[in-house]
Structures are given as structure tokens and as C-alpha cells.
Amino acid sequence: MTIVNDKHCIHTQTYSTVADIRGWLEAERKDRIEQSILTSEVYIIDRLIRRDIELKDVYCELGSNLERFQWSAYLETAISTAAFWSPDTLRKDRKIKTRLGDLNTEISQTANCLAKQIGLRRALCEESGFRTNHTNHIAEIIDKASERNGHYQIYLKKDLTRLRRTFDLKYWPSIDEIVNMIGTDSANANVEAADEITEAATKSRKASLRDFLRALSAAIEENSESVYGEIPDEFHLRDKQLASLLNCLLDLGPSDMVGDDYIKGWRHTFQN
Numbered sequence: 001m002t003i004v005n006d007k008h009c010i011h012t013q014t015y016s017t018v019a020d021i022r023g024w025l026e027a028e029r030k031d032r033i034e035q036s037i038l039t040s041e042v043y044i045i046d047r048l049i050r051r052d053i054e055l056k057d058v059y060c061e062l063g064s065n066l067e068r069f070q071w072s073a074y075l076e077t078a079i080s081t082a083a084f085w086s087p088d089t090l091r092k093d094r095k096i097k098t099r100l101g102d103l104n105t106e107i108s109q110t111a112n113c114l115a116k117q118i119g120l121r122r123a124l125c126e127e128s129g130f131r132t133n134h135t136n137h138i139a140e141i142i143d144k145a146s147e148r149n150g151h152y153q154i155y156l157k158k159d160l161t162r163l164r165r166t167f168d169l170k171y172w173p174s175i176d177e178i179v180n181m182i183g184t185d186s187a188n189a190n191v192e193a194a195d196e197i198t199e200a201a202t203k204s205r206k207a208s209l210r211d212f213l214r215a216l217s218a219a220i221e222e223n224s225e226s227v228y229g230e231i232p233d234e235f236h237l238r239d240k241q242l243a244s245l246l247n248c249l250l251d252l253g254p255s256d257m258v259g260d261d262y263i264k265g266w267r268h269t270f271q272n
Contacts, residue, residue, distance in 0.1 A: 016063035018056055024072060025049055040083040044249060051248040058241045065235060073230035077219050082249040085215040090201050097202060100191045111183030119176035138172050139164040210266050239263040
């Protein structure tokens with residue numbers, strides 16, 4: 001362990017200095033550029049480097065309370081969250097979530113209507129002296145729909161053809177029953193986030209900067225010691241330091257920057 005000499009950081013003993021953390025950021029940036037990976041994270045690291053002065057207290061608190069592998073995990077998590085769950089991204093996610101819900105409703109309504117029409121066509125053909133040349137067997141529809149599917153042609157076509165010849169139409173669901181089930185399935189479908197971070201960030205009714213804070217909190221929890229990560233469960237940046245980190249991660253300007261009161265209010269709401 002080393003002693004911090006930076007006048008902005010007054011502690012008797014620390015694990016890492018502010019300079020150590022700055023050096024780590026530079027190294028992480030260089031590594032990503034040399035390997036041509038994670039360009040979006042490079043942009044975030046550039047922000048942290050450019051706004052270095054604002055982050056002295058943040059680095060001091062990290063270096064004073066965490067070992068190197070812990071604070072690096074914390075910063076990696078923060079950088080990744082800002083790169084992939086930015087406020088702009090989360091706003092788009094919210095729109096997609098709403099659109100998916102609308103589509104489920106539209107598909108359900110359309111499928112139910114189509115199922116009735118197909119059923120009516122079948123009934124009219126059965127009750128009259130007229131016929132149409134439509135396909136009325138699910139296996140035949142699958143076969144026609146898979147004409148350009150090489151995997152189907154090689155691995156499934158033969159077995160499906162055999163089944164169709166072995167079992168007559170009474171053993172198979174009708175086309176209208178299948179379409180109707182598509183409607184029922186869509187009506188019962190729930191729109192769910194593919195990961196816990198997105199779920200946490202988009203669960204409120206309205207979009208706000210707090211979405212990102214929830215995403216960051218969920219990401220840190222995913223990397224905490226209680227789930228076999230490296231960030232100590234009991235460690236939390238103080239309100240002022242978290243506000244500074246947030247401002248720099250998101251590159252907020254003077255008119256948009258938040259302070260410790262904002263973080264305090266979010267924590268009160270988040271924890272209750």
C-alpha cells in the first residue's frame with residue numbers, strides 16, 4: 001500500500017494514489033485502441049481523462065477504500081454502463097419497449113381477424129359446390145415456406161413428408177387454429193428486458209437521468225462480491241463523488257450537471 005501525497009486527498013494510508021488511477025485509465029484507453037475494440041468505451045475514457053480535475057475526489061475515495069483490482073472493477077463497470085446504457089440508449093430502449101407492446105396487441109388483433117376469415121373460407125368450401133386451390137395443410141405450408149431453407153431441405157423435409165403421408169388431415173391443427181393461436185400467444189406475451197441492467201433502468205414510468213443511475217447501480221450489483229464479483233458490497237461512493245462521476249461519464253455541461261442533492265434524492269427514492 002502507498003501513501004497519497006495529493007493535497008486534495010487527505011488520508012493516512014491508501015491502496016492506490018490518484019496518479020495510479022489516472023495511469024490505469026491511460027493504459028485501458030491504449031489497450032482498446034491497439035486492439036481496435038470497444039470504441040464506445042474509449043469515448044467514455046476520453047471524457048474521464050479530459051475532465052480529470054473534476055474527478056480527483058472520486059479517485060481519492062476509490063483509491064483510499066478499495067484495492068486496485070476492486071477500484072478498477074468499479075471504474076470498468078461505470079465506463080461500460082456509460083458506453084452501453086447511456087441516457088440516449090435508454091430512451092431508445094423505452095420506445096422499443098412501448099413499440100413491442102403495441103405490436104403484440106396489433107398482431108393479436110390481426111391474427112384473430114385472419115383466423116376467422118380462414119375459418120369462414122374453409123366452412124364455405126365444405127358447405128358449397130365451390131373450392132379454392134388454397135393450401136389447407138400445415139405441413140404443406142411449412143414445406144412451401146422452406147423452399148429456400150437448405151437446413152430444412154436436408155434435415156427436415158423427408159421426415160415431415162413421411163409424417164404427412166402417414167397421418168391424414170384430422171391429426172393436424174387447421175390453419176385457422178394455428179393463426180388463432182398466434183393471436184393468443186401475442187395477447188399473452190409480456191415485454192421483458194433481456195438483461196437485469198436494462199430492466200432496472202427502464203422500469204419507471206417516465207424517462208429521466210435517474211434511469212442511468214439505476215443502470216449503474218444494477219451493473220455494480222452484478223459485479224459485487226455477493227455475486228462473485230470484485231466490488232465490495234458495502235462500498236458506495238458518497239453523494240458528491242457519485243455526482244461528479246455521473247457528470248463526467250455522461251459529459252454533462254454546466255447547465256445539466258447534477259450535485260449531491262440530486263444523488264441524495266435519487267438514493268432516497270431508489271431505496272424506498
